[in-house]
Amino acid sequence: MIDSLVSSPTIRMLEQTLDFTEQRHNVLLEDIANVSTPGFVQKDVSVAEFQKSLQDAIAKNWTSNNNSYHPESNEAADFSPVSSQVQVKPAEVGNTMAFHDRGVRSMEYLMGQMADNAMAHNAVSQLLKSRYDMTTRAIKLQA
Secondary structure: OHHHHHOOHHHHHHHHHHHHHHHHHHHHHHHHHOOOOOOOEOEEOOHHHHHHHHHHHHHHHHHOOOOOOOOOOOOOEEEOOOOOOEEEOOEEOOOOOEOOOOOEOOHHHHHHHHHHHHHHHHHHHHHHHHHHHHHHHHHHHHO
């Protein structure tokens, strides 16, 4: 009973999203730190690809009878089949102007992405906390 509360698909998805946003934050920080390094090319992780994997896994979970939730790895991230761990796969950003040294960098883009990522991380953290709080209350009621 308690195991199903702690390992529910919702909690796994929130933990995976939290892991994703933490790792993406590090990728964006590396881009910011190297914004003036000659030849450095910005990297990022596709949020859309990550979200698509989660959406597909949720859709499969809803249609299956066995409560299975297994996002498939894609170009953005590798998902662990047995845990909530995610390994991001950063790729070069090609949507901004290249400098003479092949470097692609835009501080405005980076700061915007950093703010978006931080908001997503904070929202998921709050949702996960509320789920854990509900689980704690359920355990206390059973005791």
